[in-house]
Amino acid sequence: ATMTTIVNDTSEAICLSSEYKVYLKPIAKMTVSVALPQLKLPGKSISNWEVMERVKAMVAPEQFSSLRISKSTLEFIRFEGEVENKMVVKSLLSHLDGKSIKLSGFTDVLKVRAIENKVDFPTRHDWESFFRDAKDMNETLPGERPDTIHLEGLPCRWFSQKDSQFPDRPSEEALIAVFQAFGKVRNVDIPMLDPYREEMLDKNFNTFSFGGHLNFEAYVQYQEYCGFTKAMDTLRGMKLMLKGDDGKAVACNIKVTFDTTKHLSESAALKQKQQEKERAEREEQARLEQSRKKEELARLQHLEVCRRKQEEELRRVEVEKGRALELQRREKELPREKELQPSQEELQSPQEEPQLPRQEELKLQ
Numbered sequence: 001a002t003m004t005t006i007v008n009d010t011s012e013a014i015c016l017s018s019e020y021k022v023y024l025k026p027i028a029k030m031t032v033s034v035a036l037p038q039l040k041l042p043g044k045s046i047s048n049w050e051v052m053e054r055v056k057a058m059v060a061p062e063q064f065s066s067l068r069i070s071k072s073t074l075e076f077i078r079f080e081g082e083v084e085n086k087m088v089v090k091s092l093l094s095h096l097d098g099k100s101i102k103l104s105g106f107t108d109v110l111k112v113r114a115i116e117n118k119v120d121f122p123t124r125h126d127w128e129s130f131f132r133d134a135k136d137m138n139e140t141l142p143g144e145r146p147d148t149i150h151l152e153g154l155p156c157r158w159f160s161q162k163d164s165q166f167p168d169r170p171s172e173e174a175l176i177a178v179f180q181a182f183g184k185v186r187n188v189d190i191p192m193l194d195p196y197r198e199e200m201l202d203k204n205f206n207t208f209s210f211g212g213h214l215n216f217e218a219y220v221q222y223q224e225y226c227g228f229t230k231a232m233d234t235l236r237g238m239k240l241m242l243k244g245d246d247g248k249a250v251a252c253n254i255k256v257t258f259d260t261t262k263h264l265s266e267s268a269a270l271k272q273k274q275q276e277k278e279r280a281e282r283e284e285q286a287r288l289e290q291s292r293k294k295e296e297l298a299r300l301q302h303l304e305v306c307r308r309k310q311e312e313e314l315r316r317v318e319v320e321k322g323r324a325l326e327l328q329r330r331e332k333e334l335p336r337e338k339e340l341q342p343s344q345e346e347l348q349s350p351q352e353e354p355q356l357p358r359q360e361e362l363k364l365q
Contacts (some may be wrong), residue, residue, distance in 0.1 A: 004155065005065070007249040009084040013241055014234075017178040020159060022233065022239040025251050026086040029117040029282045032079040032096055037108030046103065051077055051110070054101045056334075058112075059092045080117075086351070089116050119237040124229065127258045134260075142186060143265025147228045148221040149179075149235075150263070152255040156216055158242050169193070170216050182234060183227020187264050189219040221264040232258065 007013075013023040034051055043263040048069055056064065064081045071078040083089060096114035103110065105249060122360050127146040131137055138146040159170035159178070170192070176185050222228040 004235055004252045006133075007084065007251045008065075010241070010243060010249050013243070014183065014238075014247070016181045020158065020174055020178055021092065021243045021245075022178045022242060023249075024238040025241040027117075027119070027239050027253070028083045028086045028089050030081050030083075030089060030093065030112045030114055031330060032067075032081055032112065034077045034079075034101065036074065036076055036111075037106055037110065044105070045309050046053055048072055048077055049091040049099065050103065050327060052079065054103070055079060055081075055096070055112070056102075058099060059095045062092055062095075066094075066221070069336050082272070083093045094152040121236045121256065122258055124232075127268075130258075131259060137262070141266060142221060143259075143262050144267060145225075146258055147186070147223075147225060148259035148264050149220055150217070150219055150229050150257045152217045152230075153215050153252065154218055154240070154254060155211055155242070155252060158240070159216075168213065170218070175218055175220065179231065182222070182231035184223040186223045187219075187221040190216055206360045209231060219259060220261050221259075228258075 007025065010023070013025045016024060032055055034055070036046055039045065052067060052069070056067065062083070065080055065084050067081045070076060070080045081092075083092060083308050090287040091096060093114050093116065099112045100109040114226050131139060131144075131146050154170065154175075156168045156170050159174040161169075161171045161174060164171070170190055172188050172190060172193070175188050175190065179185060179188075191274050205260045220231070222231065235254075239251040241249055243249045273337045310315070
């Protein structure tokens with residue numbers, strides 16, 4: 001993600017869109033090289049931090065907004081410095097270039113060289129020669145001539161629609177509002193807004209969270225050649241800056257090139273339409289397949305319900321059958337039990353002989 005830096009002095013800023021509060025601010029960078037003496041004594045070393053502090057002291061009362069070591073060897077230390085304003089650069093260079101630093105403990109002085117950084121940016125010669133020599137370009141057609149700029153590292157939030165429920169989603173309207181400052185815009189494209197293209201580029205993309213993107217790339221096509229050239233010439237050596245309602249400002253570096261891929265050409269549009277048609281067909285096939293699977297699942301679920309009911313019915317029949325058999329068995333055993341049981345008469349004890357009356361018994365004696 002592109003880093004943003006706080007801007008304290010916005011005096012050199014150029015307004016692109018007052019509606020979106022987007023500005024351009026000149027990049028003011030320089031390279032400072034400090035030649036190191038040969039270390040004659042073993043164990044002796046030079047502190048990079050000490051050299052950096054000396055460089056900072058040399059430009060006082062001016063200040064670097066950032067100063068970092070870009071390369072360090074036994075022969076030299078190279079710093080990359082940035083200042084708030086372009087007009088300060090010359091002043092700093094005069095304080096540094098050709099001067100020397102004296103470090104305690106070293107007899108040799110350290111020579112300082114300082115130059116302003118060259119801007120790595122396409123020139124008019126670059127795009128004119130490219131389109132002149134390109135075999136597959138037709139300069140009479142939009143998108144096949146120098147009319148489209150390709151921007152990378154644009155902060156999403158700076159280009160989102162006002163009061164949008166998706167503050168991380170850039171909008172084409174905001175992009176046009178900002179970049180029409182250079183001329184009438186014919187067409188724009190923000191690839192990030194098309195999740196299908198993101199998928200084709202094999203990027204994990206989420207339409208709701210926008211994959212956590214902080215920055216986006218965009219293509220801006222101008223109606224006239226002069227709009228394109230004005231954009232390229234003005235953006236050269238510039239940062240993008242956002243000024244808040246509270247007056248505080250932040251800036252970030254962006255990459256600007258001229259499009260060489262016919263991204264917004266008619267042929268590209270036709271190709272995109274074809275891709276969209278194929279995508280729609282794929283979606284329809286996927287929908288039909290999903291519907292078929294849903295129906296198949298419902299059918300299988302219905303069969304499963306029927307199977308379970310059938311099993312339950314079979315179990316119930318088996319239970320009923322078992323009960324009936326048990327009842328029959330009991331009914332058969334009942335008469336046999338009756339036969340085996342003794343009669344009431346048999347159950348009575350044998351009768352005793354009747355006793356003679358007492359009187360008769362006495363007579364017999």
